[in-house]
Amino acid sequence: METMFERSQKVMPPVARRATTMGVVKGEGSYLYSETGEKILDFASGVAVCNVGHNHPQVVAAAQKQLADLIHGGHNVVYYESYVKLAETLVEISGGNTMVYFSNSGAEANDGAMKLAKYVTKRPAIISFKGSFHGRTIGSMAITASNAKYRQGYEGMVPSVYFAEYPYLYRTSYKAAEGVCPSRYFEQFDELFDLIIDPYSVAAIIMEPIQGEGGYIVPPKEFVKYVREVCDKYGILLIFDEVQTAFGRTGYMFASEYFEVEPDIRTLAKGIASGFPLSVVMAKKEIMEKWEPGSHGGTFGGNPVSCAAALATIDVLQTTGINNAKKMGIYFKKRLIELQAKYECIGDVRGVGLMLAIELVHEGKKPAADLTNSLIKQALEHNLLLLSCGMYKNVIRFIAPTTVCQEEIDHAIEILDELLAKMS
Ligand SMILES: Cc1ncc(COP(=O)(O)O)c(C=O)c1O
Incomplete structure (x- = not known):
């Protein structure tokens, strides 16, 4: 056969x-x-x-119950319980001062996060990192730099994307004492802003708190904290792509907890709903409130069954x-x-x-x-x-x-x- x-x-x-x-x-x-x-x-x-x-039996039961009640309502059209409850839960577990918007995939959430950052700051540029992977849409591919093959045949993407170096300390050529992050990783931002892009033209720095596809690279905590400082200094929004790192993967709900750094915007997908398609653009309330009706959307975001599965998944993770x-x-x-x-x-x-x-x-x-x-x-x-x-x-x-x-x-x-x- x-x-x-x-x-x-x-x-x-x-x-x-x-x-x-x-x-x-x-x-x-x-x-x-x-x-x-x-x-x-x-x-x-x-x-x-x-x-x-x-x-997981709890996820299966929650999805089956939701399947029997409502498969699709359309979040452009109506509200439904699993959708609203999941939004409330995500806001609560992220500290209470956030809001969320639902999509379907990690790439779509990253596109949404970039749109939000550009929309709110009215700035054009995005800084990403070498070694990063953010997805396969034209937008998320434009900020991806872990394999030239992903971009081959598609050049001429989203403009004004710049790449900084991610501290891959096992392979770094910069000198520093054992266990110390070489100063070059910190200084690179001054150089980037002096020579290439005005910091006040940068909408966001997007980073995976731990690089996934790039090689499961864990940056030093002080580096992640420094990126936060750079963003604060110039009014740049910090986006954490937590598509791979969230929902228990690192032993925390969000990897940001491990680094003790809060992003302005966070993207979530993969583990959120145990296999049902669902992703999230999560951002600080004051940022999300500026995203006006009509500025973003999508038919299938926040599917009722996906949301019910996500609620069960989060419950299992928490217990x-x-x-x-x-x-x-x-x-x-x-x-x-x-x-x-x-x-x-x-x-x-x-x-x-x-x-x-x-x-x-x-x-x-x-x-x-x-x-x-x-x-x-x-x-x-x-x-x-x-x-x-x-x-x-x-x-x-x-x-x-x-x-x-x-x-x-x-x-x-x-x-x-x-x-x-x-x-x-
Ligand atoms: C960090 C990160 N961001 C984004 C994506 C893209 O997610 P999706 O495949 O759901 O579009 C991935 C997928 O591997 C990922 O690891």
């Missing part, structure tokens, strides 16, 4: 080709079940979406998920560091909470994309699903659900240990 992959090849373009050729028929907790009958330990979580595991992510994140990282001590090819272990990664290298820190590919492929043959990331495609990220248990982490480590032993 033909597999789903083989069937899809006849009807879908190459652009739809993805990380694996596996067809799946069911998901439950930390596991996916394949069409060929395999039980796969899923540490990809649909790319950081199923943060409370696959088909158990976030605490477990903190605890299991510490344990998982410790086990990865033990592996690093055994295998020279693991150049770096990094991450916060359950947003963890290893960077694979050859001698002299040369990026080992070949090893990365091979390890991921072999891991899947042992029923462990992992994804790569990184500007040099040599990082393996571990995106376990916040509901993961120690035995599942141990099992993944055992597989990696066995494969690395064979490879070295």
Whole structure:
């Protein structure tokens, strides 16, 4: 019998080709079940979406109840309970002084955030960071700089976008004492404003508090705080793209809590609704209040079922998920560091909470994309699903659900240990 992959090849373009050729028929907790009958330990979580595991019973029940009551009302047309309740909940968990606007995808939310920043400041320019990934729409692609391939064939995008350097300290060429963020990362803003773009023409600086696709790069806290200071100095709005980092991924509801930095605008998607499409532009109340009727919109934003699933997801995170992510994140990282001590090819272990990664290298820190590919492929043959990331495609990220248990982490480590032993 033909597999789903083989069937899809006849009807879908190459652009739809993805990380694996596996067809799946069911998901439950930390596991996916394949069409060929395999039980796969899923540490990809649909790319950081199923943060409370696959088909969490509370999420399923909430979605089913909403399905029976109302599938679509249209937020341009009417109000409905799950939509309003989710807005109230998001405002509450973000400190009470925010407002939210619902869309469908991370890219759409980032487009919305940029529109909001431009609209409110009446300034044209956006500063983003090298290594960043913000999505695939024309707008979000224009601020993305983690892979030239994403932009290839589409140049001539949104104008007035500038890129600053993100402190990727494992690979930095700037000198500084161990554990200190090189001064160049701070000074670059003065240079940018002196030589290239007037700071008072900049609407927003958009940053991932931890870079996702770029390689699970955690910047020093003092750098993130400094970016906040730069924004305050020139009246620039700070946008945190928390599409990948929020909803328990880092052991916090929002990664901003880890960095102790509040953005003016925050974008959310992926983990919010456990797989139902939903995204959010969240901003300080005084900013959102200036976004006038007609300035932004969309038919499907804030779908009733997605909102109901999001409310259940947030409840699971608040009652158990976030605490477990903190605890299991510490344990998982410790086990990865033990592996690093055994295998020279693991150049770096990094991450916060359950947003963890290893960077694979050859001698002299040369990026080992070949090893990365091979390890991921072999891991899947042992029923462990992992994804790569990184500007040099040599990082393996571990995106376990916040509901993961120690035995599942141990099992993944055992597989990696066995494969690395064979490879070295
Ligand atoms: C940080 C970040 N922003 C934006 C996006 C785009 O989200 P979406 O694919 O839902 O448009 C992604 C997706 O990987 C992401 O990781």
